[in-house]
Amino acid sequence: xxxxxxxxxxxxxxxxxxxxxxxxxxxxxxxxxxxxxxxxxxxxxxxxxxxxxxxxxxxxxxxxxxxxxxxxxxxxxxxxxxxxxxxxxxxxxxxxxxxxxxxxxxxxxxxxxxxxxxxxxxxxxxxxxxxxxxxxxxxxxxxxxxxxxxxxxxxxxxxxxxxxxxxxxxxxxxxxxxxxxxxxxxxxxxxxxxxxxxxxxxxx
Ligand code: MG
Numbered sequence: 681x682x683x684x685x686x687x688x689x690x691x692x693x694x695x696x697x698x699x700x701x702x703x704x705x706x707x708x709x710x711x712x713x714x715x716x717x718x719x720x721x722x723x724x725x726x727x728x729x730x731x732x733x734x735x736x737x738x739x740x741x742x743x744x745x746x747x748x749x750x751x752x753x754x755x756x757x758x759x760x761x762x763x764x765x766x767x768x769x770x771x772x773x774x775x776x777x778x779x780x781x782x783x784x785x786x787x788x789x790x791x792x793x794x795x796x797x798x799x800x801x802x803x804x805x806x807x808x809x810x811x812x813x814x815x816x817x818x819x820x821x822x823x824x825x826x827x828x829x830x831x832x833x834x835x836x837x838x839x840x841x842x843x844x845x846x847x848x849x850x851x852x853x854x855x856x857x858x859x860x861x862x863x864x865x866x867x868x869x870x871x872x873x874x875x876x877x878x879x880x881x882x883x884x
Contacts (some may be wrong), residue, residue: 681731684783691760691775692724698841698876699725703732705878710736712833718796719814719822720744722763723779729811730785731792736795738808743792743799746773749815753871757873769880788794800827812857813841821853822860824858829861834883838867840869843877 681703687696704730706715715733720726720742733740748770751758765771773793780786792799796814812829814820832838843858844850858877859869867879 681728681735683727683731685727685779687724687727690724690779691762692728693721694728694841694859694873694877698874699728699805700790701873701876701878702839703728703735703873705809705839706730706732706738706740706835707736709833710738712808712836713862714739714741714790714874716743716803716813716828716831717810717811717813718743719749719841720746720776720791721813722775723735724742725813726776727779727783727785729809730780730783730789731806732790733807734785738788740789741792741803741807742776742789743796744772744776745795746771746776748772749820750817752779756769764838797827799877803831805831806833807836808833809837809839810840811841812854814858815864816842816851818853818856819864821857825857825860829864830868832881834881836881837870838879838881841877842875843872844875845872 698703726742728742764771812824814824840858842854
């Protein structure tokens with residue numbers, strides 16, 4: 681996999697090995713349906729997903745309201761003043777669009793500027809892969825899981841970011857959703873790459 685841009689210059693937290701795992705998962709599931717990402721932010725993970733989807737002949741739906749999660753708001757721990765929208769909030773959509781254009785992925789990645797909860801109301805097609813990397817509160821993580829886990833095609837992949845089995849290293853909601861997915865009987869654990877959990881949707 682050759683990266684078409686300097687990925688470290690794109691804002692966001694994603695380790696290179698996590699990116700490679702996302703790339704391979706998107707490539708390997710592309711024939712089952714599009715990959716859907718929740719929480720695209722400035723597009724760092726979307727570049728990996730887009731390159732993988734392209735290699736597999738598929739598409740990526742990049743879902744994000746682009747107004748930032750709780751932790752990105754002014755005054756919060758992960759606020760970045762470069763993303764200010766001039767109206768007291770943040771807007772990551774221009775940054776995301778620049779990343780997709782620079783990476784040459786506008787023919788592969790379909791941006792959906794809406795909350796994942798709202799988009800789930802109209803999306804019924806099976807998905808080859810779902811990547812949950814949206815809000816990190818338990819409520820936000822549960823909404824994303826409930827809305828999209830049932831849409832993963834049999835044989836497809838559910839990926840969850842920021843999974844910390846050790847509570848000393850990070851917050852709990854993504855890990856709790858990962859445990860829920862394993863306990864559901866619908867998914868089998870595939871791998872944990874740094875903090876990226878990969879699960880396979882089981883067939884009947
Ligand atoms: Mg993340």
